[in-house]
């Protein structure tokens with residue numbers, strides 16, 4: 001029998017497996033995906049958010065605990081557990097040394113990287129390289145890894161883990177870490193969570209999944225049915241507006257459209273529906289998926305003119321392009337006269353001051369609803385560009401309730417030997433909203449805690465090099 005069973009194959013699972021192994025436990029990791037698709041959503045990531053009191057290797061300036069906490073408080077509108085959030089924040093300042101020991105390299109942020117040089121440490125080679133480094137380290141340390149092995153159910157007794165069931169086997173272990181993501185890849189569950197709108201549409205039918213297809217939420221559902229304590233709302237998720245031409249799964253980061261704050265966004269009726277310049281794009285990009293999901297047909301169109309290129313990271317697919325607004329409307333399938341009317345109204349309302357995309361500048365609209373608060377410049381310089389947008393789900397927030405030991409709870413009681421990490425519990429810290437890079441901070445912190453606790457529950461705690 002293995003000491004620790006880790007279910008999942010992304011960042012949280014790997015952090016748990018490595019930490020448990022470092023503590024002397026024998027570890028088996030079960031990954032639903034085949035080897036070539038291993039790593040879940042973590043393989044798509046680029047960075048993690050880190051607290052630091054002064055310049056630290058790849059991080060410039062400082063990002064103190066209180067500022068990180070206030071950022072989290074603001075984006076979640078209070079739907080966060082302060083003790084758990086502060087645990088993540090503090091761990092984020094020390095975990096990089098541990099990550100390096102397992103082969104992760106960091107790089108200075110590239111220009112155009114969402115202005116996050118101060119707050120976020122970027123992985124050299126992205127999340128794919130991070131995941132590969134962790135797998136290499138896990139193999140070297142003797143973690144046994146089985147691919148193509150989705151766990152279908154668990155055997156529990158009085159809140160304790162007994163065994164996991166796959167299609168072929170019953171696997172027992174002294175303790176277990178659940179780290180198998182949210183339910184974002186499960187289209188039926190998304191459909192149920194988002195329901196039907198007043199127009200009779202099922203908005204989730206038009207969602208694109210930005211990451212893995214393997215996070216079906218099978219064990220999340222199982223645990224809910226088994227009476228585990230739950231946190232979060234099924235319809236809350238990290239949801240970004242992405243290029244409507246992105247694939248249904250695994251489009252990743254390059255399908256994001258980052259020019260929203262430089263122009264306007266209209267819906268299928270060629271009407272604006274939200275303040276595109278409300279705040280810096282890194283603080284706002286994660287609300288636009290939901291905004292587009294609330295529009296008819298769940299589609300939006302990001303419109304810019306020739307002044308915008310150079311101020312944002314270009315998407316992987318070129319946008320529609322025309323010398324005239326009417327020509328652009330035609331390409332995007334919008335009513336040309338209504339579109340021209342919307343752009344002209346916006347142009348007339350622009351009060352252009354000193355345009356500066358790096359600050360909350362004084363370019364804004366007056367007498368227009370919705371207002372554009374910053375970076376408002378007339379769309380008057382051809383060529384004009386347009387990108388069709390769809391809601392892109394990154395990950396869902398519904399999860400299992402934990403304490404500072406990452407223990408799964410039943411009726412308020414922590415389990416002795418069942419722990420959870422990553423997206424499956426991120427909702428404890430992130431009930432709503434998002435701030436870039438915090439997903440990996442949560443997964444790394446709780447992955448390491450869960451691994452340490454699982455090893456301890458199995459009677460192992462020899463060495464503890466863990467990040468947390």
Ligand SMILES: Cc1cc2nc3c(=O)[nH]c(=O)nc-3n(C[C@H](O)[C@H](O)[C@H](O)COP(=O)(O)OP(=O)(O)OC[C@H]3O[C@@H](n4cnc5c(N)ncnc54)[C@H](O)[C@@H]3O)c2cc1C
Nearest residue numbers: 010012032040041042046047151180211422423437439440
């Ligand atoms: C395009 C994209 C970009 C992102 N960029 C960033 C970023 O730069 N910074 C950041 O902090 N966050 C980012 N995120 C969010 C980040 O990916 C997640 O917060 C984080 O990876 C969660 O890690 P995890 O280990 O919990 O889940 P995952 O990495 O998704 O791992 C879940 C694993 O569980 C496996 N699994 C699922 N069900 C089962 C089962 N029944 N049995 C066995 N295995 C199972 C899956 O195959 C997968 O390997 C991004 C997400 C996406 C999609």
